[in-house]
Amino acid sequence: MKMRRRKKSWRELNGRQKVSLLVFAAGQLALLTAALMDLRKRPAEQINGSKGAWAAACFVNYVGPIAYFVFGRKK
Template sequence: MENRRWSDLTSGQRARLLVAASVQLALAATAWADLANRPAAQVNGPKLMWAAIIAVNFVGPIAYFALGRRRREIAG
């Protein structure tokens, strides 16, 4: 695989890269904020472990939202 510089990319490739990076950062920030505000009793496993997993590209935040959070019980 060859190393490509930003200047080697077409404007379409640059736009797709920026969109993908923005989505990744938004997913990670949302997951970390949820993790920080969620009590440890509502997290499946150690919070520190999930904080590290969230940093793994798109897979980490999606895994946290799918598997890391316990469902809140509905009062009533």
């Protein structure tokens, strides 16, 4: 039988875990911001699909913004 791990609170994390979490969060926010800014300034004719759908997809952690940069923009 598997035992489920209890999620740790912020206070229970050690310094290295806190720094790692903050680095990953900053990376996610940077990707999200870059994707949304690019989506906003790019004309609809240069986007594969609808801008609204890509904007919503960008909020899927890491996968959304990366997918937008790889598949969402026309070359």
